[in-house]
Structure formats: structure tokens, C-alpha cells
Amino acid sequence: MDFKIVTKNGESVISADIKNLMVVGFSGKDVEKTMEHIHELEKEGVKCPSEVPVPYQCDPQIVTRKESIDVIGPKTSGEAEYLILCHEGKFYIGIGSDHTDREMEAVSIHKSKQVCLKPCSMEFWDYEEVKDHLPQLRLISTQVVDGKEIDYQNGVAGDLLPFDVIIEKVQKEVPLEDCLIYTGTVPLLNGFRFGEQFSARLVDDQLGRELSLTYKIHVIDEH
Numbered sequence: 001m002d003f004k005i006v007t008k009n010g011e012s013v014i015s016a017d018i019k020n021l022m023v024v025g026f027s028g029k030d031v032e033k034t035m036e037h038i039h040e041l042e043k044e045g046v047k048c049p050s051e052v053p054v055p056y057q058c059d060p061q062i063v064t065r066k067e068s069i070d071v072i073g074p075k076t077s078g079e080a081e082y083l084i085l086c087h088e089g090k091f092y093i094g095i096g097s098d099h100t101d102r103e104m105e106a107v108s109i110h111k112s113k114q115v116c117l118k119p120c121s122m123e124f125w126d127y128e129e130v131k132d133h134l135p136q137l138r139l140i141s142t143q144v145v146d147g148k149e150i151d152y153q154n155g156v157a158g159d160l161l162p163f164d165v166i167i168e169k170v171q172k173e174v175p176l177e178d179c180l181i182y183t184g185t186v187p188l189l190n191g192f193r194f195g196e197q198f199s200a201r202l203v204d205d206q207l208g209r210e211l212s213l214t215y216k217i218h219v220i221d222e223h
Contacts, residue, residue, distance in 0.1 A: 001063070003085060004123045005092060008207065016087045018060040020174040023098055023113045026052035027161045027184030046106050053161060053184065055170050056113045063180060064117040068216040075102045076116055076217065078198035079185035080141035080153050083120065084127075084166070086176040091127035091167075093134070095202040095211040096120045097141075098182050102192060118182065119198075121213050130204060134163060138203040139186045143195035152193060155186025 005012050028034040031052060038048040078097035085092040097119040104112035130137065135158030143152045160166075166183050170176065199214040 002122075003087075003092065003094070005126060006123050006209070007126050008129060014087060016085065016178050018063060018178055018180050020179040021058045021060040021063060021118070021182075022055045022170050022174060022179060023058055023118070023182040024166055024169070024184045025049075025054045025056055025109060025113070027166065028052075029159055029161055046109065048109070053166070053169055054109075055173050055181075056110050057173060058114045058118070060180065062114065062116070062118050063120050065120060065122060066117065066215065068218055069099065069117045069119065070218050070220050071099070071101065071116055072220050073101065073103060073222055074219050075192075075194055076100065076219075077102060077192055077194055078119070078141065078143075078200065078215075078217075080139045080200035080202075081182045081185050082137065082139060082157055082202050083124070084163070084181040084183060085124055086179045086181070088177075092124040093127050093130055093137075093202070094121045094124040095200055095213055096182055097198055097200050097213065097215070098185060099198070099217075102194075119200075119213055119215050120180070121211050123211050125204070125209075125211070129207065131163070133204075133206045134158075136206065138205065139200070140203060141198065141200045143193055143199075144197035145193050145195040147196075150193065150195075151189055152198075153186050153188055157183075159186045160184045
């Protein structure tokens with residue numbers, strides 16, 4: 001898969017054969033609040049982990065740049081997440097969506113991570129250019145629901161566990177080289193919504209730039 005690396009000095013393209021895809025769940029910086037959320041999910045019948053965060057390993061083939069994804073059933077939704085690409089000893093930062101089947105989530109969180117395609121940006125930043133202000137990077141998402149665009153998420157990377165903690169957790173599970181990491185998401189503004197289009201942005205106010213992606217969701221009728 002090709003990635004366009006956008007830096008302050010220009011652009012370049014790297015090719016990385018993604019060998020491991022890790023989707024980190026329950027990665028909120030406030031562990032106490034995260035555990036409260038886990039207890040809420042457990043009341044809804046979702047089987048949750050006893051320790052957080054949890055890196056879920058998935059098949060790299062589900063990473064996509066398609067403008068439209070197909071899902072089965074109406075209860076799926078995206079999550080704005082900053083991505084970490086590890087390649088040739090360097091780190092790069094992108095934007096992606098951990099699109100998840102919410103009904104499957106009640107059966108198995110791990111399976112729910114696997115059954116939907118995972119949209120990923122083409123453009124990534126050099127981690128070295130953002131590491132000093134990474135917690136201030138803004139994660140924003142919107143959805144089109146019943147033809148109307150609504151605000152869905154608005155947070156910062158600092159709402160999540162620190163970069164080094166995420167890397168350390170993933171490194172215990174798989175080799176870092178050619179690994180793509182979905183780092184977790186920020187809180188929803190008004191609960192789950194299931195729309196026909198999802199957009200996510202990673203905004204760097206300090207350097208005056210942003211990464212973005214938008215995709216449509218096509219629901220396949222269940223039989």
C-alpha cells in the first residue's frame with residue numbers, strides 16, 4: 001500500500017506491505033472513566049476486558065481507501081482515530097475510521113473489529129514533526145444521517161493514552177515493522193448514530209494543516 005508523506009518541506013511516497021493491523025480498544029487516557037464505560041457496556045450485554053487498553057489484531061486486508069463501503073445490517077458506525085504507521089524504523093501519523101458493527105460488538109468486540117472495512121487516509125505526517133504537540137491534534141468527525149450532516153465527535157489526541165504507551169502495548173503483541181495501528185477514539189457527542197456517510201479529520205493547528213477522509217456506507221439487506 002502506498003502512503004503519501006506530507007512534511008513541512010514537501011511530499012514523498014513510501015510503499016509499505018502492512019503485515020500487522022492492530023486496532024486498539026478502550027484507550028482513553030482517563031482509565032477510571034474508561035472502566036465506567038466498560039461497566040455500562042457490560043450492562044448492555046457486551047463482554048468486556050478486565051484490563052485496558054486492548055490491542056485487537058485484525059487482517060490487514062480490511063484496510064481500505066474505497067469511497068464507499070458495504071456493511072450488513074443498519075447498526076454500524078465509524079470512529080475517528082489517528083493512525084500510526086511503523087515503517088523502516090520510523091513512525092508516521094494518519095487519520096482513519098474504526099468502522100464497527102455495533103450488533104456484533106455485543107457478541108464479540110474482537111469479531112466486530114474484523115467484520116467491517118477500516119478506512120485509512122492516503123496522506124500521513126512524519127511523527128517527528130508532530131510529536132511535541134501530538135496531544136493537541138484535534139480529532140473531529142461528522143455523519144450524514146437521513147440526509148443531514150451532524151457533528152459526531154470533537155476531541156483531541158490527548159484524550160487517549162500517550163503515544164509511547166500505545167506503542168509499548170502493541171509491541172508486546174506483534175513486531176512493529178510494517179504495522180498499522182488504529183489508536184482508539186474520542187467520545188461521541190450524542191451517542192451512537194448510524195448514517196449513510198462518515199467524515200473524519202485530524203487537525204494540526206500548530207502547523208496549520210489537516211488530514212481527512214470521507215466515505216459512504218452502503219447497507220446490504222440481511223436475509
